[in-house]
Amino acid sequence: MLFRNIALELNPAKRKTEPKKRLRTSKLKRRQALIGIAYALPALLLLVLFRYWPLLFGTWISLWKWGFVPEQFIGLGNYVRIFTEDLIYKDPTFGWQLGPIGQSLLVTLYYAIGTIPPAIMISFFIAYYLFQQRKGMGALRTIFFLPYITSQVAAALVFKWIFHPSVGVANGALERFGLPKQEWLGDPDPVGMKLVTAFGGTWPEWLPAQLGGPTYALIVIMIFTIWNSIGFNIVIFLAGLGNVPADLYEAAKIDGARTVHLMRHVTLPLLSPMLFLLTIVSVIGAFESFNTFYVFSGGEGGPLGTTMSLPLYIFRSFYVYGQVGYAAAVSMVLFTIVLTLTWIQYRFGEKKVHYQH
CATH class of the missing domain: 1.10.3720.10 (MetI-like)
Structure with missing residues (x-):
């Protein structure tokens, strides 16, 4: 790091272009991250839809007196019965x-x-x-x-x-x-x-x-x-x-x-x-x-x-x-x-x- 700072001091032109390179690198990494998320998004949506949403919805149903339709919110009543x-x-x-x-x-x-x-x-x-x-x-x-x-x-x-x-x-x-x-x-x-x-x-x-x-x-x-x-x-x-x-x-x-x-x-x-x-x-x-x-x-x-x-x-x-x-x-x-x-x-x-x- 010390040698890098000395080189920038000796070369002002390079010092001016350094922030631009950092900005381009940051944009490239951000773009790559977005592309990765875009590729993974369909699988993540399927995971949420068929795994996590049923778990959350099942937890919500367990707090109800629920026949084939919701009847009454009873909180932990079902768990107390268990x-x-x-x-x-x-x-x-x-x-x-x-x-x-x-x-x-x-x-x-x-x-x-x-x-x-x-x-x-x-x-x-x-x-x-x-x-x-x-x-x-x-x-x-x-x-x-x-x-x-x-x-x-x-x-x-x-x-x-x-x-x-x-x-x-x-x-x-x-x-x-x-x-x-x-x-x-x-x-x-x-x-x-x-x-x-x-x-x-x-x-x-x-x-x-x-x-x-x-x-x-x-x-x-x-x-x-x-x-x-x-x-x-x-x-x-x-x-x-x-x-x-x-x-x-x-x-x-x-x-x-x-x-x-x-x-x-x-x-x-x-x-x-x-x-x-x-x-x-x-x-x-x-x-x-x-x-x-x-x-x-x-x-x-x-x-x-x-x-x-x-x-x-x-x-x-x-x-x-x-x-x-x-x-x-x-x-x-x-x-x-x-x-x-x-x-x-x-x-x-x-x-x-x-x-x-």
Whole structure:
């Protein structure tokens, strides 16, 4: 900077032209910025129109008693109803019980816990096996990916027939092994309650039955989800495995590392970005799952609400009961839950991710 000022002092003509150059440069940068904004504007308008405006309008609707038309502005009335009546309530006889939203949220939690860890673990082991150079691996990769690209509704209908209590293949297999038939999608008793009864105990009346774990119907939905989702997870893991440097495996083998040690100390740390991505995507997908629950329960969330996920509850509140404002309020609660879980994963999970440099 000092040399530049000295040069300007020694050359007055150059000093006079310097402000003009700055002005031209400023105009050029401003023009380039406007051109960039013009190119991005259509995408920004679409983003605002289809993402942010529905969010803002949904928040506004949630402050109203809104049927199919606005009826009355009630402020936080819908949210008060959610947290004082429909989330949890106190029964005069049985004490604290779960309301419909509380039960739907618990069903969604069971579903997330029962699908995310098994799906990721199974996908990892399958991907690790498929990554090995063996004959027929291309065909196997295609076979495992087919469930993911198959119509979810059509596949769910097939699964529903497999677990039909009268003509289903699942009960046929149980009979073949001398085991009793099950109601599957029609059994309202949680697995925990069944285990307590099987060992001669009785379920406490003061304890909500929903806390006894998932029902067989929900377990069937979990099995279908795992089958349907592993194809996508496998593709992500295969992409990650392809980026692991081969010399790391060779160096570890020279040091005497076995397959288990290679997987634990080399493969998993380098696949941590993929694990992090799949965990976030799977959690969001689990809390937004709708199609599977709708097909398996016929849109009713039965038996006795044991397959009523939170998105299905919102759908029924909106379309079946016409409680548009209330459904919008529940949607805002679900949005807050998903946003909080995502933030927690980023806040604490990203620290354990090892990025390759």
